[in-house]
Amino acid sequence: MKTNGFDVERIRADFPVLERMVNGHPLAYMDNGASAQMPRAVIETGTEYRSRYHANIHRGVHTLSQEATEAYEATRELVRAFIGAADQREVVFTGGTTDSLNLVAQCWGNTHLKPGDVVLVSEMEHHANIVPWDLVCRRTGARMVKIPITDSGEVDQDAYAMLLAADSVKAVCITHVSNALGTVNPVRHMADLAHAHGAVVVVDGAQAVPHAAVDVQALDADFYAFSAHKMCGPTGIGVLYGKMEHLKGLPPYRGGGDMILSVSFDSGIRYNAIPHYFEAGTPPIEQGIQLGAAIRYLTAIGMDRIAAYEQELLAYATEKLLAIPQVRLVGTAPHKAAVISFVIDGVHPHDVGTVLDDLGIAVRTGHHCAQPVMERFGVPATTRASFAFYNTRAEIDRLADGVREVIRLFQ
Amino acid sequence: MNARTKQLYQELVLDHNRNPRNYRSMEVHSHHAHGHNPLCGDRLELFLKVDADGLVADVSFIGDGCAISKASASMMTAAVKGKTVADAETLFQEFHAMSMGTLDPESAPNHLGKLAVFAGVRDLPARVKCATLAWHTLDAALHGHEQTSTE
């Protein structure tokens, strides 16, 4: 089916896994918020590295090592361009979003937070943007304070403004797109307010980067974190973008090879330049190169076209699910990414998930690592369908039929 | 639906989910425990009244969870009521072994009776803990532990 010139069937042919049958049905993969699938180009890039130039980087004069180093470092420039960073050196490779946020909390938090300071954390954050801040607050004597969210699942902007005005706020931690609700947050607006109060803004971009064009400079984010595996890349690698003015002067994250220039028991340790300073040890080289392939793939399709198509899917799925009286959506912000969290009266999400899996439909059920969101909406868990640009309306029809079957079974 | 899921969500399970038996709290009890499955968020509270002869005179539960965990708790209370503590422990062992796939109720001798309806969870690793939560909570209560978690 073609919508707006978006040839989804052609795109689907790029993803080998989409040919798979699950429990006797063609796979309908709607758990992209957890991990998105890999196109052939990304898989083959990994195979090529493994079969032709698997070698360590930054430390060999031999051909394989040089090829690996070049391919790995090429990803840094691809990431820079993809997120609109000013300088390649502001792109730090990490193990993923969680690792990126821990780096900020530890290196920046330990340096800048003192007793009495406040870190504002939105109520819709993934645990990865809460727990590291709790840890650093306990260590430094700073306080973590929640920015509440509204019934539709948006940041309460009045409360945010008051919190900023009331306390010595040093950092604002906000997700660009909520993984549990789908809400797209007004990051630029919140960053302007935070900056006016002298606070830095730490943005969790895990759910944003895969689904729309992101420009970290236009957002004026001080730090911005994301993972490769949610953007058609592999697990094990992610990115921390940080403005150079903030990265400079931070203490090291972890010590080891690659982050140093020289080590001597007599004359001491000299550190490598940013970003290598934050990248101790052998990184996931293959995965870094594959992340580059994923960015090339997404860029060739075009992030704006991806976003437009996914918005169509979101509108269609919202309409289909709302047509079922027993379904209640959790997260009804006007500006959402293609994530639908829902509950069904009288049916626990895990039973929904098991029955849908039986029909070949992969959704996530549970608290989505955002337990404060579940608490806020008074549900133990939700069922979440999160779409990617390879999903189709026909799959959404199957989801709606599946939900009806669930209701028939448990009523 | 395919056979595996049908086998799990049999009418018996669906009925116990819709109308759980012994679903109430018990003010005067001899044993009590909380069970929690952090993965799913299933929670239940179990009450027992064990008399001087070691018989389970009364048993009840309250809580929130999926159909599997609720039906399993409901059927467990029905199964252990009137039994000795020793018999209840035997049922726990057998139920646990069935869920892990080490006891096939079709071929090995056992006392499970209707509880064999849950044999299907052995093929659904993500759901084993839902089925066994009530039983772990029972075991904890009988051993005087106030909390149990399937984690």
Ligand SMILES: Cc1ncc(COP(=O)(O)O)c(C=O)c1O
């Ligand atoms: C919003 C958000 N933040 C953080 C994470 C953590 O990402 P990772 O597990 O790749 O570190 C996820 C994904 O699970 C997420 O959706």
